[in-house]
Each structure stands twice: as structure tokens, then as C-alpha cells.
Amino acid sequence: MYDRYLFQIGALAACLLGLSACGETGAPAQANATDTAKIVTEPPRAFELPAYFDCIREAGGVVLAAHRGGPAPGYPENALETLQHGLAAGIGVFEIDIAESRDGMLFLMHDNTLGRTTTADGAVVDTDWETIARARLVDTAGTLTEFHPPRFTDVLVWAVETGAILEVDRKSSTSFRNIVSTVYAANAQNNVVLISYNDDDVGQIAAHAPDLMLTASARGSRDITRIVEMGIAQENLIAWTGTSNADIAAFARLTAEGVEPAFGTLGRPGQRLDDLWLADGDVSEFNALIEGGLVLLATDAALELAPLLDADDTAREACHP
Numbered sequence: 001m002y003d004r005y006l007f008q009i010g011a012l013a014a015c016l017l018g019l020s021a022c023g024e025t026g027a028p029a030q031a032n033a034t035d036t037a038k039i040v041t042e043p044p045r046a047f048e049l050p051a052y053f054d055c056i057r058e059a060g061g062v063v064l065a066a067h068r069g070g071p072a073p074g075y076p077e078n079a080l081e082t083l084q085h086g087l088a089a090g091i092g093v094f095e096i097d098i099a100e101s102r103d104g105m106l107f108l109m110h111d112n113t114l115g116r117t118t119t120a121d122g123a124v125v126d127t128d129w130e131t132i133a134r135a136r137l138v139d140t141a142g143t144l145t146e147f148h149p150p151r152f153t154d155v156l157v158w159a160v161e162t163g164a165i166l167e168v169d170r171k172s173s174t175s176f177r178n179i180v181s182t183v184y185a186a187n188a189q190n191n192v193v194l195i196s197y198n199d200d201d202v203g204q205i206a207a208h209a210p211d212l213m214l215t216a217s218a219r220g221s222r223d224i225t226r227i228v229e230m231g232i233a234q235e236n237l238i239a240w241t242g243t244s245n246a247d248i249a250a251f252a253r254l255t256a257e258g259v260e261p262a263f264g265t266l267g268r269p270g271q272r273l274d275d276l277w278l279a280d281g282d283v284s285e286f287n288a289l290i291e292g293g294l295v296l297l298a299t300d301a302a303l304e305l306a307p308l309l310d311a312d313d314t315a316r317e318a319c320h321p
Contacts, residue, residue, distance in 0.1 A: 049165070049190045049213050050235040052319055053260045053295060061315025062290045065093040065167050066302035067266045068110060076117060076137035078108035080150040080158060087164055090306045095167040095195075095298060098152055100174035105129035106152035106182055112172065118149060125173045152179070156186035167215070167298075169195045176201070180209040193238060199230065206231030215240045215262055215296075219250035224257055238262050238296055244273070251293035260295035267300070274301040283308045 056063060066086050068077035075082040083094050099109040102125060114120040114127060120135035137147045159166050166188075170179055176194070183192050194214040196202045202216050210231050218224055218239035228234050239254045241247055243264035251261040265273035265286070277285040278301060289297065290311045299305060306312060 049193070050233075053213070053238065054235070054258070055319035056315045057255060057258075057260045057293075057295045059314055059318035060290070060311065061313075061318060062294060062309065062311040063093045063165075063296050063315055064091060064302040064305055064309075064312060065095050065262075065296055065298045066091050067095050067264075067298055067300045069094050069096050069108070070302050071140050072303060073141065074139055074143065074145060076139045076145055076147060078110060078117070078149070079137050079145075079147045080108075080155055081145075081147050083155065083158065083164065086303065087162055089303055090312075091302045092163070093165045093167060093296070095169060096155065097169045097171055098174055098179055099124045099171040100178065101129040101132055102126055103128045104178075105132075106174060106178060107132060107149050108152065108155060109149055109171065110169075119144070124171075152182055153186055156183060156188040156191065159191040160186060160188050163191070165191055165193065167193045167195060170201075176204040177208050180205075180212065183209070183212070199226075202227055202230050202232060210236075212236065213238060217241075218254065218259065219247060220253040221257055224254075224259055234259065240264075243267055243298075246289055246292075246294075248289070248292035251289075255293040255295075261293055262296035262298060263289060263294055264298035265301070266298055269300075272300060274299055278304060287311070 069079065069082045070086040070091055071077040071082055072085065075085050078097055086094060096108050097110040098106055100106050107129070109117070109124060111117065113123050114132065114135065118135035118137055120127065120131060132149055135149060136144055137149065138144050155166065158164070168179060170176055183189060189212060192212060194205055194209070194212055196205060196214055196216045202214070205212065205214050210233065213236045214232065215238045216227050218227060218237065219241060224234060224237065227237055238260045240262050241250055243266060246263055254261045265277065267273070269275060283305065286297070286305065286309060
């Protein structure tokens with residue numbers, strides 16, 4: 001199964017270097033998004049994450065990105081405890097959703113409203129952090145848990161300490177500027193891949209963090225050239241190719257350019273490829289994607305797939321430092 005990629009940087013170092021505020025215990029304390037943007041204006045260090053993905057591509061391995069953090073019974077989506085549960089099971093990459101409260105706190109939340117996944121009600125943008133922090137999370141079956149929505153900073157510190165990689169999906173209540181500033185403050189550049197959905201997103205990422213990795217829609221050299229001309233280094237690009245009709249020919253074109261292909265088998269329960277392909281217990285469809293050059297698989301079934309695929313073991317054995 002996919003093992004975590006350990007980067008040798010701790011949260012305490014971020015405090016000592018002045019890259020984040022320190023609380024009484026010495027751990028980074030959350031600053032609101034506006035304050036953080038004032039503190040950090042430049043990336044604090046060189047990057048290693050692109051070389052890691054290069055290694056996986058060259059080794060023929062794959063990483064599983066657990067959608068919404070990899071929820072499971074008793075473990076709600078976008079909960080820090082859920083990420084830790086997945087990490088213990090061998091998952092190393094977690095797709096998470098970042099929202100912003102009325103008073104500027106970045107935290108993990110997929111929806112624009114709080115009612116589906118928490119005991120709170122109302123719109124995210126109309127609710128203060130104190131209210132959100134008191135809310136309890138429910139899992140996907142509606143079972144109430146003791147867990148609470150986590151601050152983005154706390155999840156970043158956890159990722160730096162454990163070596164987990166966070167694939168960050170910006171929600172409409174926040175901005176790339178605020179997300180990137182918080183990433184820099186936590187010194188978590190080697191633990192974050194930003195998600196883009198269109199050229200406007202790519203342009204914003206290029207403006208605020210051209211040296212962070214990102215996923216962007218691309219299927220060949222023309223798309224790669226367009227993205228590079230927007231200000232993104234090619235080595236920082238992971239090419240998103242959709243969630244249906246896997247384009248193996250595009251995987252080949254992308255890998256020939258030195259770009260890692262990504263594909264999603266996630267989606268609506270009962271209709272997503274995860275469910276259709278796992279129904280018979282045969283993972284040959286997933287292996288066909290990997291043999292075709294897939295490097296990042298975004299999935300709702302990371303916990304189920306991790307023990308069934310060999311390619312994530314290949315990634316660990318070849319690329320673990």
C-alpha cells in the first residue's frame with residue numbers, strides 16, 4: 001500500500017524561523033487569512049515535491065488521493081481524525097476542501113452550508129469560527145461523531161509532521177491568496193498540491209504561488225505549453241484528465257513530456273467508476289490505467305484500493321527517501 005513520503009521539516013522549525021506564529025506550547029498558532037498574507041510575501045525555501053512525483057512517474061508507480069480526506073464509517077469527510085485514520089492505513093495523499101468563515105478562519109469544509117456535515121446550520125460565509133469550531137461532524141451515514149471541523153493551519157502542521165500530501169480544493173468562500181499565504185506560514189509547500197478548474201484558477205495560482213504544484217486540465221503538449229505560458233513551471237504541473245472515459249493515449253503524451261497524468265474514479269455513489277470497477281473485486285481496470293502511465297488516482301475508495309494495488313508499493317519502494 002502507499003506509504004507516506006516523509007519530509008524532514010517540523011512544525012517547530014516553522015515557528016523558530018518566523019514563518020508562522022507560535023502559541024504557548026511552541027506549536028504554530030492560527031492567524032486569520034488577512035494577517036497571514038501580511039506576514040508572508042515570498043516562498044521561504046526550495047521545493048522537493050516535483051522530484052517526488054517525477055520519481056513515481058519514472059518508476060511506474062501510482063499514488064492514491066483520498067477524496068474529501070477518505071471518509072469511512074465513524075470518520076467524517078474533511079476531518080483531521082479521518083486523515084490520520086487514512087494515513088495509518090497506508091494512504092499518503094488526501095484531497096481536502098478549504099472554506100473560510102465570516103471572520104477569516106480557513107478550515108476544512110466542502111459545502112457552502114454547514115448542515116449536511118455538522119451539527120451547525122447556515123451558510124459558511126455568514127458563520128463565525130467560534131460557532132463552527134463548536135459544531136460536531138457527522139459521517140457520511142449521518143452518524144454523529146466527537147470530531148470538529150479542523151483549521152487549515154492545524155491540518156498543514158499535521159501534514160508537515162507526518163509527510164502527508166494535501167491536494168487542496170479551494171471553495172468559493174475563500175481565495176487562492178489566503179490559502180497560499182497559510183501554506184507558506186506553515187512552511188508546508190512540500191506537502192501541498194493546489195487544484196485548479198479553469199484558466200482563471202491557473203492564472204491566480206501563477207500570480208500568488210507559481211512555485212507550488214497544481215493540477216490543471218491538460219492532455220498533451222499544447223495544453224502544457226498554454227499553462228507554462230501562464231506562469232507555471234512545467235515541473236510543477238500534474239495534468240488532470242477527468243473522471244470518465246480514461247484517455248490512455250493522453251497519459252502517454254503527457255508522460256512523454258515529463259508531466260504526471262491524474263484521473264478520477266470518484267463521483268456519485270453507484271455511478272462512479274470506483275463502484276462499478278470494484279463491484280466484482282477485480283482491480284484490472286485500475287491496473288490498466290496505471291500501466292498506461294497514470295500517476296495520481298483520485299478516488300473515493302482509497303482505503304479499499306490500497307491493499308489491492310501493487311503500484312502504490314512500487315511508488316513507496318522506489319521513491320521513499
